[in-house]
Amino acid sequence: MARPWVGLSLGVMLAAGVGIVVLTSSSQSDQAPRSRPTELTKSIRIPPTVSLGDVAYGEIVPFSIIVTNDSSQDLVLDRITTNCGCTTTTQPPLVVPAHSASAISGDFRITEDVATTTASTAVRLESESADKAWDVAITAQPVAPLSTIEVRDGEVHLQLHPRYAGVVKDIRAYADASERSLPVKIAGGSIFVATSGVAERSDSLQMVLELSRRRRNERYSIAQDIIFSHPASSSIPTERKTE
Numbered sequence: 001m002a003r004p005w006v007g008l009s010l011g012v013m014l015a016a017g018v019g020i021v022v023l024t025s026s027s028q029s030d031q032a033p034r035s036r037p038t039e040l041t042k043s044i045r046i047p048p049t050v051s052l053g054d055v056a057y058g059e060i061v062p063f064s065i066i067v068t069n070d071s072s073q074d075l076v077l078d079r080i081t082t083n084c085g086c087t088t089t090t091q092p093p094l095v096v097p098a099h100s101a102s103a104i105s106g107d108f109r110i111t112e113d114v115a116t117t118t119a120s121t122a123v124r125l126e127s128e129s130a131d132k133a134w135d136v137a138i139t140a141q142p143v144a145p146l147s148t149i150e151v152r153d154g155e156v157h158l159q160l161h162p163r164y165a166g167v168v169k170d171i172r173a174y175a176d177a178s179e180r181s182l183p184v185k186i187a188g189g190s191i192f193v194a195t196s197g198v199a200e201r202s203d204s205l206q207m208v209l210e211l212s213r214r215r216r217n218e219r220y221s222i223a224q225d226i227i228f229s230h231p232a233s234s235s236i237p238t239e240r241k242t243e
Helices: none
Strands: 049-056 060-069 075-077 079-082 087-089 094-096 100-109 119-127 132-143 146-152 155-160 168-175 184-187 190-194 204-213 218-227 238-242
Touching: 049 060, 060 075, 060 094, 060 119, 060 132, 075 119, 079 087, 087 119, 094 100, 100 119, 100 132, 146 218, 168 184, 190 204
Parallel strands: 049 132
Antiparallel strands: 060 100, 075 094, 079 119, 087 100, 119 132, 146 155, 155 190, 168 204, 184 190, 204 218, 218 238
16 A cells, blocks of 8 residues: 655754644734823733643644723723634624623634744734723644653553543554555554664654544544654654545
């Protein structure tokens, strides 16, 4: 069987400390409207950043932006926009009553377009009555699915990151440029790859994981290079959607 094509390879190694962030260009103005220092604008509290922590590639991560209005006037958010098609939010208008707080809900999809050590998107909130705009950065730390535990007795022992639990449907392993997959044994979150006769001439594997997420009924694959001569090193995976 021919070795499957597993999507674009960024060729970015974590050990090299290299990261690339690619975001869709914003269709809106890069400059926020000028604001007047009114009692309303001075009494609005919106976090400049919302951090989502560790996430998996291909995961759709929910987030909330809390808008606090400490003024005596209602705040109307007329426009809520994003700078990336990977992000969806509450539809405007949104009214935040005086002396209260409201949440703007959204989802951030971690795709191959932001496959790096840090993924980020942005949400802009605009109010005509306050004559002001607020930009909120949404950040996340994508984690590789596999990490090396140990190499011994002709086996490479790998651990699956908990963020991928329940969504991995199949795992294949390849060495060098071989189109023939190696034997793989899965026991819970542990993966064992038999490398007898291979480890002597190679110190890396390419792992191909087939994943399925129920939320949008999607199937896709992730390819990750494992450098098992350096257990702490692995490449950043790439994602490819499949029909």
